[in-house]
Amino acid sequence: MKVAVLGGGAWGTALALTSLRGGNPTTFWMRDADAVRAVNERHENPGYLPGIALDAELTATDDLDAALVGAECVLAVAPAQALREVASRLVGRIRPGVPVVICAKGIERSSGKRLSEIIREMLPDNPPAALSGPSFATDVARGLPTAVTVAAVDAELAAMLARLLSAPQFRCYSSDDLVGVEIGGALKNVLAIAAGAVIGAGLGASAQAALVTRGFVELRRIGASFGARPETLMGLSGLGDLVLTCGSAQSRNFAYGLALGRGDSLVGMKLAEGVATAGIAATIAAQRGIRAPITDAVDRMLAGTLTIDRAVGELLSRPLRAEDD
Numbered sequence: 001m002k003v004a005v006l007g008g009g010a011w012g013t014a015l016a017l018t019s020l021r022g023g024n025p026t027t028f029w030m031r032d033a034d035a036v037r038a039v040n041e042r043h044e045n046p047g048y049l050p051g052i053a054l055d056a057e058l059t060a061t062d063d064l065d066a067a068l069v070g071a072e073c074v075l076a077v078a079p080a081q082a083l084r085e086v087a088s089r090l091v092g093r094i095r096p097g098v099p100v101v102i103c104a105k106g107i108e109r110s111s112g113k114r115l116s117e118i119i120r121e122m123l124p125d126n127p128p129a130a131l132s133g134p135s136f137a138t139d140v141a142r143g144l145p146t147a148v149t150v151a152a153v154d155a156e157l158a159a160m161l162a163r164l165l166s167a168p169q170f171r172c173y174s175s176d177d178l179v180g181v182e183i184g185g186a187l188k189n190v191l192a193i194a195a196g197a198v199i200g201a202g203l204g205a206s207a208q209a210a211l212v213t214r215g216f217v218e219l220r221r222i223g224a225s226f227g228a229r230p231e232t233l234m235g236l237s238g239l240g241d242l243v244l245t246c247g248s249a250q251s252r253n254f255a256y257g258l259a260l261g262r263g264d265s266l267v268g269m270k271l272a273e274g275v276a277t278a279g280i281a282a283t284i285a286a287q288r289g290i291r292a293p294i295t296d297a298v299d300r301m302l303a304g305t306l307t308i309d310r311a312v313g314e315l316l317s318r319p320l321r322a323e324d325d
């Protein structure tokens with residue numbers, strides 16, 4: 001099956017590579033003509049994957065129509081807040097029935113919508129799916145072993161996509177819990193910022209472990225309010241991605257939190273999806289009456305209305321309660 005990968009950043013490049021390595025004819029659309037030339041002529045994407053030699057078979061185009069010719073599966077790999085714009089470009093261009101696999105992790109800030117809701121709204125004839133799990137683009141581009149989950153409401157479609165997108169070093173599990181996979185991927189970014197801030201502020205590994213564990217409780221509470229299944233959130237696109245991104249400065253969200261905790265400048269930092277998701281996640285939790293003090297603290301720290309010292313004070317002085325309450 002022919003796969004079209006839309007989005008020329010770190011993850012789009014890595015997924016285009018892995019699709020090719022899995023044996024699929026693959027087109028790769030990036031909107032930046034200079035980046036297209038770098039991929040096609042020098043086999044590199046210096047803006048997003050510096051120092052990584054790309055497979056010579058990978059070619060890119062900045063012509064969206066050309067990328068979509070014959071496409072039987074589309075991977076949408078622009079940042080979450082840009083998904084609506086990318087979907088709008090697909091209207092009238094993508095064939096009905098072709099699945100759109102959302103590879104971004106986030107919730108739309110302006111509407112509180114899940115990314116699959118945006119696809120359903122903009123492209124009602126194209127079933128949405130989501131690919132999520134612990135997977136750094138650099139690891140995947142280098143061909144290191146990785147496992148992710150591919151979800152769609154239709155279990156058969158999810159299984160077909162998992163087979164299609166798997167490659168020798170890239171193992172895709174399938175799930176019919178689309179909501180769970182989406183929410184797990186979106187909320188882990190907020191917690192990765194929190195974990196980074198804890199380390200950046202010098203609060204120690206014990207505090208980091210407590211934060212991630214209690215943050216996971218919030219992720220499950222908020223996930224449940226969306227209808228996510230608990231076992232999905234215990235899987236790759238939830239717990240798995242927390243393990244990866246709450247403990248490594250290779251994560252841009254963790255690195256963002258690290259800088260925040262240290263009091264460093266945040267100007268010019270790489271994409272940290274949790275920044276956009278924190279505010280809307282905190283709003284959704286408040287509207288639904290869900291206790292989510294860590295998510296709320298991250299939102300206020302990012303807004304500059306709460307210092308990390310005060311956040312720690314607030315979190316530690318909350319009334320004591322049973323752990324499973």
Ligand SMILES: NC(=O)C1=CN([C@@H]2O[C@H](COP(=O)(O)OP(=O)(O)OC[C@H]3O[C@@H](n4cnc5c(N)ncnc54)[C@H](OP(=O)(O)O)[C@@H]3O)[C@@H](O)[C@H]2O)C=CC1
Nearest residue numbers: 008009010011012032048078079080082104105136137271
């Ligand atoms: N990097 C990773 O390890 C992983 C990332 N993800 C997720 O994938 C998503 C994308 O991340 P990633 O590729 O790393 O991000 P990057 O910051 O590396 O790249 C973003 C890319 O999206 C393009 N872009 C931005 N806005 C638009 C738009 N409106 N239309 C078309 N293209 C656009 C940028 O183009 P331009 O250069 O022209 O601005 C750039 O090519 C995020 O949601 C992230 O959470 C998921 C798993 C792993």
Ligand SMILES: O=C(CO)COP(=O)(O)O
Nearest residue numbers: 133134135136251252253
């Ligand atoms: O989602 C990711 C790995 O699974 C990438 O994490 P960052 O966006 O924090 O770099």
